[in-house]
Amino acid sequence: MCLQTLVHIDFSMKILQIVSVCILKSSTMEVSRKIYIVILSSAFAYAILKSYFNLLEEHTTFEESTLKNHGILPSLTLCVNQHQADNFTRIEDVSNAVELEKNRSSGFIRFIGHGLEPEKLDLKNVTILYQHFNVTHEEVWSYGVHVSSKSPFPIVLCTTLNLPFIKAPNPVADITLDIKYQPYSNYIRLEKHQPYQSLHNHEFDWLGGLELVRNATGVKEVLTTLESVLLKKESHDCYEDNSMKITKCINDIIAEKLECSLTWMKIQSKEICTGSDKLIQFREFYSNLNSNQTQREIKKCLKPNCKTIKWKQSYTSEWSRKKGMRIQMTLPSNSYTISRKEILLADFSTFMADFGSYLGLFLGTSVLSIIDILVNYLLCVKNTVFGKATGKKARSQKKTRP
DSSP: OHHHHHHHHHHHHHHHHHHHHHHHHHHHHHHHHHHHHHHHHHHHHHHHHHHHHHHHHTOEEEEEEEEOSOOOOOEEEEEEOOOSOOOOOSHHHHHHHHHHHGGGEEEEEEEEETTEEEEEEETTOHHHHHHHHOOOHHHHEEEEEEEOSSTTOOEEEEEEEOOOOOOOSSTTEEEEEEEEEOOSSSEEEEEEESTTOOOTTTOTTTGGGSEEEETTEEEEEEEEEEEEEOOOBTTBOOBTTOOOOHHHHHHHHHHHHHTSBOGGGOOTTSOBOOSHHHHHHHHHHHHTTTSHHHHHHTGGGGOOBSEEEEEEEEEEEEEEOSSSEEEEEEEOTTOOEEEEEEEESOOHHHHHHHHHHHHHHHHSOOHHHHHHHHHHHHHHHHHHHHHHHHHHHHHHHHHHOO
């Protein structure tokens, strides 16, 4: 009997030992599971926060491609290269000199190609400008001045040709811009730019970084178009519609400062400036161009367009002329545009894709599963609250019965 009892006790102890071990293992597994959940949830939170901050920081890269098209011809600004003091004493003297500048230049567009009759379009002919390009003479040709950055801040004359987008009548045609100019000095500075984007009226050191062309010289350049498209973002603000016309914007500010308009600015709402005082004010604006106050005043004009175009020379040559200078810019039929476009490394769709991926990787679930859980939880809460309210109402009605 005692032996049997001892056997039963021993068996019971073994059972209890096995149960205890299982409970202990179960408890350990539960604790481990919770630790795993905490670690994986932390990893999920870290990964998704990193993805979110990448979205906020707007990291970008550039896509480069080659576009098989002619590209576009540059607009040109030609300014006399002069560092000596000018002879202007009144603002009218400057206006008269600008008026004479109109007769120093001429321009043509030429189309030359296989099976195409050579065509030469006069860019000073009002009828041709309207019929072929749907623009006016004033939209294409403009005249103005540049004020040198060195004392005594001489005023030099400038001619600008703002070219509209020009397409060849034949895809195998070369497009050539042919400019003739009769300067009153030995050299000019040449700027290539987009229409209405010349820097001559607000960049102090503008003349120093441009092509120098000698009088009695012909210059021929074969060009390649370089296109850059930047994103508008917090670190780089720009006009997405490319509507900024910086030359006009600066002219408007100068007119506001002078409280009158200079003849070459063509601002109809203000009277024309006259007198020596206005010339002094005009010079002062440029002598203070780098001051904090002036920089604040022109800040709105310095906001760039998101899309910019530049040109590089793939070929250049020069020749001598008896007088004057001739500048030819050609886009050959086999030319192309090198495009460089900025893109975001992470946008909202990228963030949502990361969210779904990390949710499955670290937590083994999906957005749909989470939505199901939330819906079921809300239904449970609703039923619980509604059930309690119904029960209270039923008990209340039962108590009020006679």
